[in-house]
Amino acid sequence: MAQLRAQDQKAITLLYRNYSAALYGVILRIVKQEEVAEDVLQESFVKIWSAFPTYDEQKGRLFTWMLNIARNLAIDKIRSKQYRVSSKTQPMENTVTTHMVSSDGIKPDHIGLQEMTEQLNPDQKVIIDLMYFNGFTQSEVAEELNIPLGTVKTRARMAIKFLSKLIK
Amino acid sequence: MNIQEYIDSGVLELYAAGGLTPAESAEVDRLAAQHPQVRMALEECLRTMEAYALTHAKAPRPELEDQIIRQMEAVTPPRKETTPVNGRVLPLNPSATEEFTERSNSRWWQMVAAVLLVLSVGFNVYLYSNLRNTRSELALARQDSRQYALQVSQLEQRNFQSESLLGVLRNPSTVLVQLKGVTQHPDAQATVFWNQETKEVYFDASSLPKAPTGRQYQLWALAQGKPIDAGVVKSTDSTLQRMKAIEEAQAFAVTLEPEGGSVNPTLEEMYVMGNSNSK
Numbered sequence: 001m002a003q004l005r006a007q008d009q010k011a012i013t014l015l016y017r018n019y020s021a022a023l024y025g026v027i028l029r030i031v032k033q034e035e036v037a038e039d040v041l042q043e044s045f046v047k048i049w050s051a052f053p054t055y056d057e058q059k060g061r062l063f064t065w066m067l068n069i070a071r072n073l074a075i076d077k078i079r080s081k082q083y084r085v086s087s088k089t090q091p092m093e094n095t096v097t098t099h100m101v102s103s104d105g106i107k108p109d110h111i112g113l114q115e116m117t118e119q120l121n122p123d124q125k126v127i128i129d130l131m132y133f134n135g136f137t138q139s140e141v142a143e144e145l146n147i148p149l150g151t152v153k154t155r156a157r158m159a160i161k162f163l164s165k166l167i168k
Numbered sequence: 169m170n171i172q173e174y175i176d177s178g179v180l181e182l183y184a185a186g187g188l189t190p191a192e193s194a195e196v197d198r199l200a201a202q203h204p205q206v207r208m209a210l211e212e213c214l215r216t217m218e219a220y221a222l223t224h225a226k227a228p229r230p231e232l233e234d235q236i237i238r239q240m241e242a243v244t245p246p247r248k249e250t251t252p253v254n255g256r257v258l259p260l261n262p263s264a265t266e267e268f269t270e271r272s273n274s275r276w277w278q279m280v281a282a283v284l285l286v287l288s289v290g291f292n293v294y295l296y297s298n299l300r301n302t303r304s305e306l307a308l309a310r311q312d313s314r315q316y317a318l319q320v321s322q323l324e325q326r327n328f329q330s331e332s333l334l335g336v337l338r339n340p341s342t343v344l345v346q347l348k349g350v351t352q353h354p355d356a357q358a359t360v361f362w363n364q365e366t367k368e369v370y371f372d373a374s375s376l377p378k379a380p381t382g383r384q385y386q387l388w389a390l391a392q393g394k395p396i397d398a399g400v401v402k403s404t405d406s407t408l409q410r411m412k413a414i415e416e417a418q419a420f421a422v423t424l425e426p427e428g429g430s431v432n433p434t435l436e437e438m439y440v441m442g443n444s445n446s447k
Binding site for chain 1: 176177178179181182184185186187189197211212216217218221224225226228229233235236288290292294295296299302303312371380408444
């Protein structure tokens with residue numbers, strides 16, 4: 001059993017070392033406050049580790065699965081009452097306008113790629129960001145931006161096509 | 169349903185970006201399971217969003233590592249098989265079943281241990297390969313972006329150079345002086361662009377042989393029979409180099425000099441020369 005525990009420790013350390021920066025960056029982008037982001041990061045790793053048996057390799061990519069757990073917890077956080085009260089002192093925090101502005105004070109470790117994604121058309125970027133970082137559904141995005149649902153789809157597609165070319 | 173139309177509709181991108189309701193997502197999952205084409209397109213979208221997420225990566229405070237790892241270790245080991253059986257059945261006759269339970273217990277534990285070991289090793293291998301993939305994807309993305317940035321700056325530089333070259337060439341007061349190889353170096357060639365109004369001199373060394381290490385080409389203007397230093401040539405690539413301004417010259421010449429240039433030209437090491445047809 002001691003050996004197994006050591007194996008677990010290795011796996012945990014491996015998981016943490018390799019995914020903490022990726023998850024933390026996304027969480028911070030969502031919740032904006034470092035203290036909150038640290039809490040959510042911890043929650044995410046605990047959840048990832050304890051939900052590991054339910055992860056189905058056939059059903060999806062591990063990194064996507066982990067990102068989704070972290071994103072969902074972070075989005076739940078910003079939607080919780082407590083968080084709304086505590087961030088009332090910072091109005092405009094999660095409005096569309098802040099998303100139109102590309103720099104949000106988060107310094108990425110990979111400046112090159114980050115800069116490249118800034119080439120993304122702002123009209124397209126805001127759609128991806130609202131869904132990915134604010135947890136909006138397509139119809140919520142359409143409503144928020146006052147554009148037809150079809151446009152949301154087209155722009156999301158163009159945005160990801162563009163990003164996909166960048167990373168290739 | 170037309171699969172290509174479905175892929176082109178943008179629904180897979182919405183899925184990857186998280187913009188679908190659970191019911192809509194389940195529909196995408198179902199179709200992806202049915203059609204390899206859909207699955208591949210979806211994977212591509214997911215990979216792209218992973219890379220996009222990575223562009224936001226930021227290392228958390230190092231102090232967090234220990235704390236979070238301890239928290240993870242405290243939760244039940246993530247294996248279905250280890251879930252403890254609830255509601256233990258009490259033996260009716262403890263003494264009779266004791267030995268049996270003990271033995272089967274230890275055998276049960278051995279089995280569990282073996283299963284756990286296999287799972288754990290498998291998990292490690294899986295994690296490791298995943299980690300390697302992620303790392304190489306990240307490295308590739310970084311390399312790409314670096315290359316891209318480099319290309320842009322090179323293009324900008326080249327563009328700037330050709331623009332300034334064009335500016336010099338278009339200027340009506342610029343004379344072009346072709347420097348031809350002397351007897352010892354018949355193939356050498358160079359060009360001087362001399363603006364006789366501003367006195368600016370640009371030098372194109374592209375047809376000079378590469379200077380040996382420790383030596384540099386030096387451009388001279390010959391005025392009234394005297395050589396005037398017009399500066400050393402920094403490189404012999406296709407770039408147009410700005411030299412020292414020259415007031416008066418009947419000819420230009422290039423010699424090979426020790427690095428840093430000389431006060432007087434080493435005439436035996438002259439490579440090219442040309443008359444400037446000065447007015």
